[in-house]
Amino acid sequence: MDHKTETTNLIGSDKVSGTEVYNGAGDHLGEISSVMIDKVSGKVAYAVMSFGGFLGIGEQYHPLPWSTLTYDTDKGGYVVNLSREQLEGAPHYEARDTPDWGDRAYERRLHDYYGVNPYWGI
Incomplete structure (x- = not known):
């Protein structure tokens, strides 16, 4: 059975992983490695983008x-x-590292850096 994982407004997480990321000037920055979803609210909290390195090194x-x-x-x-x-x-x-997911101080630093409100609302 073929499960359609993309519509006009919806996309499956399997299709988000690997999607390219660009800046406003059109420069390629990286690609989405995974998405982080808040288990309670169901909101997508983060897209984790891979950046830099060569052949997985660095x-x-x-x-x-x-x-x-x-x-x-x-x-x-x-x-x-x-x-x-x-x-x-x-x-x-x-x-090789694990970020401090769930540590609101860590997550607040992420949101502050990008100048956006936290997904959990305050």
Whole structure:
């Protein structure tokens, strides 16, 4: 049975992973590695974007608050209003690390960096 994982307004998480991410100038920044969903509210909290590295070496993961992403149908990917330099200074973690998911102070720093309100509302 074929399960359609994308419609005009909905997309399955399996289709989000691997989607390219660009900045407003059209520069390729990385790709979505995974999405983080709040288990209680069901809201998508973050898109974790892989950035940098070569052949998996030195790759970093940047949790982007979902509200910072806009889907661009022409590009077939997401656009964030960030320069490469801003992204390089953004909160991130290495593949061998685990971020402090659930630590509101950590998550607040993420949202503060990107200048957006937390997904959980305050």
